[in-house]
Amino acid sequence: MTASTSSLGYAVLGLLARSAATGYDLTRRMHRPVGWFWTAAHSQVYPELARLESGGLVEHDVVEGAGPRPTKRYRLTRAGRVRLRDWVAEPAERAPDRDPLMLKVYSLWLLDRPQAVALVEATRTDHAARLEVYAAQEREMQARPEALADPGTREFAAWATLRAGISFEQHRLDWCDWLLARLRD
Amino acid sequence: MTASTSSLGYAVLGLLARSAATGYDLTRRMHRPVGWFWTAAHSQVYPELARLESGGLVEHDVVEGAGPRPTKRYRLTRAGRVRLRDWVAEPAERAPDRDPLMLKVYSLWLLDRPQAVALVEATRTDHAARLEVYAAQEREMQARPEALADPGTREFAAWATLRAGISFEQHRLDWCDWLLARLRD
DNA sequence: ATCACCATGTAAGCTGTTACATGATTAA
């Protein structure tokens, strides 16, 4: 009866809780800004919407749009909102630990020193660039500081994920610098 | 000819570069310590070893052991070592951004304040516990500081991944504290 | 005797990626 919902399902519900959207809209938002912590291709989104609808968690009506098939605008049902809230309140599982960079660092002893330095420098550059993207996003958000003042709002929730991203990039930068200092003795 | 190797394949090669091992050994090491940044079940490891062997990257001989089937001890071939080193030297892709915690935080505005605080506190506790595990591991490593002094050794490489883990947990703890301070205005 | 550990494999199912398929509207 209460069909189980995957993380992808909750990602979709989380977006629809903020505003009604087409599958196409959801796919775009799964690229940015939600893509920073959860991504999905449109080929995943459409079947997932059908599953959620058959479970009574979302519903749609048809609006006129630009595609060859009817354009469907989805919104959360009351049951969907309850299901999402219950899931959010449960303790979060850890993200699966699968980091290709760490796999490389574990075998860093196979490289000669200049190669090792180059690998870490490239990583550093990548994190610095991402940090700049996040920081720009945060400046944009802080243009309306009153929306971020209340931690009960959706704007604050989005800001909290951004802050986590900024903190992560900063930690990786610091780690790169720690490693580079040792590699360049 | 040069069959492409997956991340899992490189994880196995990276372990075998350090020492010869059975599939069972590799599976254990994929749980701990390598499991902190790459995990694999034995049902993945055995077929992967067969693939790597058919590609000439690893080879095995049969030793006496305790199982119902012959016990196979695998080691890296010269080609396997070259393949691994080439892969390590290439720039690393980013870990796929799929973090269920951030998915929940994005919808944190659906919870009442005590529920939100409880979620972040549970997360904080989890990261504090993991940090303690890593710190204990590091103390163990630092018992022989001469092994960590040279950044060209496998011991140093393992330490570098540990440092990244410690840094990550610390960043998450700080972020939890930042968020808790705001939720408990 | 029972349990933990050693040891290797296969099969089914779920999740995610890439490719296939179609077609209208709007701006350069």
Add this chain to the structure above:
DNA sequence: TTAATCATGTAACAGCTTACATGGTGAT
């Protein structure tokens, strides 16, 4: 007219998880 954007779907494949399947040795 050509490309980008809007818009929705299916199919094939790759990777990972969980369950099935077998059986020996050593410690409690």
